[in-house]
Amino acid sequence: MNNFDLIVVGGGPGGIFTAITAAERGFKVALLEKNKRIGNKILIAGSGKCNLTHTGKPKEFFDKYGKNGKFLKDSLNRYSPEMLKNFFRENGLPLVLVEETGKYFPETFSSLDVVELLKKKMLSLNIEIMVSTKIEKIQKKLGIFSIFTDRGVYNCDNLVLATGGKSYPEVGTTGDGYVIAKEFGHKIIPPKPALTPIYVRDYIFQELSGISFQNVRVAIWRENKKIIEKNGAVLLTHTNFSGPAILDNSRFVENGSQLEINYVGKEYVDLNKELIEETNRNGKKTIKKFLAQYFLPERFVKTILSVVNVDGELKLAELSREKRESLIKLLTSNRMEITKVGGFEVAMVTRGGVSLDEVNSKTLESKKLERLYLVGEILDIDGDTGGYNIQAACSMGVLAGKSMGRKERE
Template identity: 75%
Template sequence: MNRFDLIVVGGGPSGIFAAITAAQRGFKVALLEKNKRIGNKILVAGSGKCNLTHTGKPKEFLDKYGANGKFLKEALNKYSPDALKIFFKDNGLPLTLVEESGKYFPHTFSSLDVLNLLKKQMLNLKVEIIENIKIQKIEKNLEEFCIQTDSETYFCENLVLSTGGKSYPGTGTTGDGYIIAKELGHKIVPPRPALTPLYVKNYVFQDLSGISFQDVEIVIWKDNKKIVEKRGPVLLTHTNFSGPGILDNSRYVENESYLEINYVNKEYESLNRELIDETNIDGKKNVKKFLLKYSLPERFVKIVLKEIEIDEALKLAELSKEKRESLVRYLTSYKMEITKVGSFEMAMVTKGGIALDEINSKTMESKKVKNLYLVGEIVDIDGDTGGYNIQAACSMGVLAGKSMKRKERD
């Protein structure tokens, strides 16, 4: 009989850690995965290098998940970044810190090594891994769940839904779990792509693909109000703005939002005053040479001057007040209309999912259905780039695995 103490639906990091944790407690566990293999999302994490977590204490992590961060307090306290590092070290794959980014990777920088380790752990704990299986229906009958698949029917006392969101659909995360959760009585916050590039109206940097700016100020505006203001790297591509700073801010974009990038990290008034002072000191210096002292790429400067219709050979003393102010505004506080965010195919995570007010944050158990646990990207949690999303997934999985109960058997 296909009867288990726990069945995990979805073989991403949250589901795997829930399975491992419950199996360590003596649960009979099965993990069902619709893909031909578990861990597809793990394999693409960090461009195949698998950025697992980040520097900082759990309290510092909470700010990285926006307004919903407080929901993760219990999960991160019960299974902290340090605990995740210890897990991998104790199992023969210590993590390496990349100092300049604060990111932790396996010391081999291989996602495959991470997946192989996790699979080995589950097999050692006798977790039954069933791949290439499609869920057709899940029902709760009295004290157990009935899971109908395209091959067999399974029964369990505890059920973990960890099917992921809709980002990177090529890895199998196509939103199936939302349908299951909805059928089990849960409301879904509409899923949207997050951690994506941003497209703006009249993008002018098509020929500057690959040029980047480190640690610049990025602001998202809506209705003349700052929605979010963060610092981070910006990358210019053929069609859009990208880079970690843009990806992080994309999580806050709504309809009719605007993007502002401060390329020189100076306030409008400060840069305007410096330009005026330099004009008074050396009015014969050309505008382009003045701008290059701010470590701006020369090709970028040329595009900016062309946009404002300033000849790059123009002397500072010949620069009109109107052109000077337009130039300063372009470099410090120019608002660009955001036309769209990247698609789910480009998104690293999904914003939205199962509503958090229907989940007990101290256990990850559904408030609607007893013994149903909801973890990972399927819930309405999304974080910044840098390992925050995998850490949250692992912590939620462990919390669920520690919280569930099973009937004692004779």
């Protein structure tokens, strides 16, 4: 029989946790996935090591999702990071904390082990997993959803869309869910790439690919207003800025945005004062030696000095005021015009999606159509790097799975 209490469309973390939660409540559940296997997005998470969540209590998570973080209040409170860790420990794959990053990974550091565990769990709950299943259309009549696929028609009382966004289309997240949601009357906030590298005009670090900074200040400006500021690691590549602090800030880039980086963690006025005081104490010290105390990469210092046309062997006392100010400004507030961010092919998540105004945050049920639920990246919510997006998807899945009702069958 192709009749179910719940059908989940999409085999990512949100869909899987919805299916598991509902099945544990006694629901007859099927999960439809168009790819040849479930968990494709999980497999590439954390470069194959699968960063599942992060340290911190639920209330510390909310601001990691920008202005929409409050939408996740019920999801994260009902299924916290601690509960997710307990789930994996109880199912034989404890998570371990990487202290310096605050990230949690499976103890084997293998995404494949995570997917295998989740698949085993679903099969133990008699969830019917149907991979390589292409959906042709979905309709609802007389309170029943009918999902027409290339393998037949499946009916259900509750339907969950957990199809993801558009990031990493090679793993199958190509925005299919937006089409379905729109047909059911939902507004779609235009999807954009998020958690991507940032490209700037007149990039000056082409020859410094591979150089990284562990804790620098990164900000996004627009119309002379600071939009967001975060501290973290920055990586220089041949063509752009990358690294966690850049990826997180990329979520806030719009047309006309500027990227500002402070490489030394000091304000302009403070570094200027330190340089002047050192000049008065020891004017014979070279510029290069003065900068060495800030632990900047040698090749980076050489490039910065070249940009402001200052010889590193020049003595502090010989440095003109104009050159000093240019150097300090470049080190403390290097502001650059952003030309673009990386595309969907490199974006870790998607900004935009189904409008949150049309989804009940306490249940994840659609306000447009009864018994339709939406979880995960299909919604207009996205978080920082570090496990925040997978945690949100899992928490939303659990909330949806606990919220839906089950019809009595004759």
